[in-house]
Amino acid sequence: MIRATGILHNIKHPYAVLPEEIERTIRRSELYSGKASRRERSRHCDIAATKLIDYFNNCLGTHGFELSDEGIRDLSALITEVIGNAEEHGGHWYTIGFYRQKTSALATGECHIVLFNFGQSIYESLDSDSASDELKSHIRALADRHRRRGFMDLLTRRRWSEESLWTLYALQEGVSRFSFTERGRDRGNGTVKMIEFFLSLAGRSAKMCILSGKAYILFDGKYRPQDRPIGASETRKIVAFNRANDLEKPPNRKYVFTLPQGFPGTLISLRFSLRKANLETLMEGKQNGNTHNN
Numbered sequence: 426m427i428r429a430t431g432i433l434h435n436i437k438h439p440y441a442v443l444p445e446e447i448e449r450t451i452r453r454s455e456l457y458s459g460k461a462s463r464r465e466r467s468r469h470c471d472i473a474a475t476k477l478i479d480y481f482n483n484c485l486g487t488h489g490f491e492l493s494d495e496g497i498r499d500l501s502a503l504i505t506e507v508i509g510n511a512e513e514h515g516g517h518w519y520t521i522g523f524y525r526q527k528t529s530a531l532a533t534g535e536c537h538i539v540l541f542n543f544g545q546s547i548y549e550s551l552d553s554d555s556a557s558d559e560l561k562s563h564i565r566a567l568a569d570r571h572r573r574r575g576f577m578d579l580l581t582r583r584r585w586s587e588e589s590l591w592t593l594y595a596l597q598e599g600v601s602r603f604s605f606t607e608r609g610r611d612r613g614n615g616t617v618k619m620i621e622f623f624l625s626l627a628g629r630s631a632k633m634c635i636l637s638g639k640a641y642i643l644f645d646g647k648y649r650p651q652d653r654p655i656g657a658s659e660t661r662k663i664v665a666f667n668r669a670n671d672l673e674k675p676p677n678r679k680y681v682f683t684l685p686q687g688f689p690g691t692l693i694s695l696r697f698s699l700r701k702a703n704l705e706t707l708m709e710g711k712q713n714g715n716t717h718n719n
Contacts, residue, residue: 430523430537431456452487454480454522454538459512470512473520474504477538484524484536488701490708503619507540507693510616516544516690524699533700541692546638548591564594567672576675585675586683592640593681594672598650598662616693617662620644623697625707631697639687642666643680 427433431453433441443451457476459469478500482491492500511518522538545553552561568587571577577585594600596617616635623631624646633644650662651670666676 429453429525431521450526452480452483452524452526454520456519456521458517458519459508460517470505470508473508474501477504477520477522480522480524481536481538484534484699485704487524487526487534488699488704490704500622503622504540507616507619511540511542511544511691513550516542518542533698535696535698537694537696539692539694541690543690545690546588546592546640546687547595547691548588548638548640551591551595560600564591567594570673571675584678584682586639588638589640589642589681589683592635592637593642593666593676596635596642596664597672617650617664619693619695621650623695624649630700631695633693633695635691635693636684636688637691639684641682641684645680648677648680 428441428443429447429451431441435456442448454477457473459473478492478497481500482497485491508518508520518541520538520540522536524534524536526534550556551564568577568590571585571587571590577587598617620633623633624644631644631646635642635644648664648666648670650664652660653663653670655661663670663672665672665674666680667674
């Protein structure tokens with residue numbers, strides 16, 4: 426697996442080459458990187474998004490499918506937003522991926538895509554001086570309510586901390602460090618929509634983890650973003666990782682928890698299976714007008 430992912434290739438290790446019979450089943454998305462820079466942002470984001478979409482289409486092509494024009498536009502927008510968030514947090518960002526078509530059943534393959542950056546964690550970004558004061562006040566009040574109810578006492582703090590709460594809150598639709606400001610309009614949708622995109626393709630075989638600072642969050646289809654009323658006439662997608670889907674309550678600790686040591690930035694890892702039978706079902710639903718044109 427280490428050789429298949431390309432890790433040994435990228436560090437010029439002499440044992441990076443796979444046996445030919447295994448190499449034929451592998452498709453890689455080569456390591457691509459960029460760095461936060463206003464002048465270079467658009468070019469780097471666009472190139473990375475194009476590379477990942479071409480790679481993903483190549484994986485779909487092993488089953489005789491490809492993304493529609495609308496699917497390409499949607500996925501490109503999601504990837505660009507996620508990378509744009511990484512650039513705003515500072516430091517280098519990277520994308521890489523690999524796909525293996527299972528030799529025992531060629532109608533199935535497993536894909537793994539990773540996007541990560543070094544710099545501020547999600548929590549550090551939301552709590553920074555540049556973030557919206559109203560947003561910070563709102564999250565701090567929520568954290569205070571969790572503490573008063575004993576959700577963050579000395580016994581549970583190692584599993585459920587304020588850093589994890591801030592990170593989970595950042596995943597809700599419409600939330601970004603510019604929330605409650607004019608600059609924050611139409612921001613904060615990319616990560617959750619990317620989750621939904623891949624869950625729709627792979628169903629419950631898809632897994633996605635977000636590691637940022639000491640916060641770890643796992644999506645596997647059990648908890649999905651759901652529409653919740655905001656005000657009198659607006660709804661937003663909320664995912665709280667508990668039965669009530671309520672951010673006022675702590676999440677399932679198997680899915681959201683605090684690590685003893687943190688990652689110096691943010692890492693998003695997606696692993697999902699592509700099954701020809703599932704793709705055919707999605708295509709039939711699309712033709713009947715029951716799914717999005719992805």
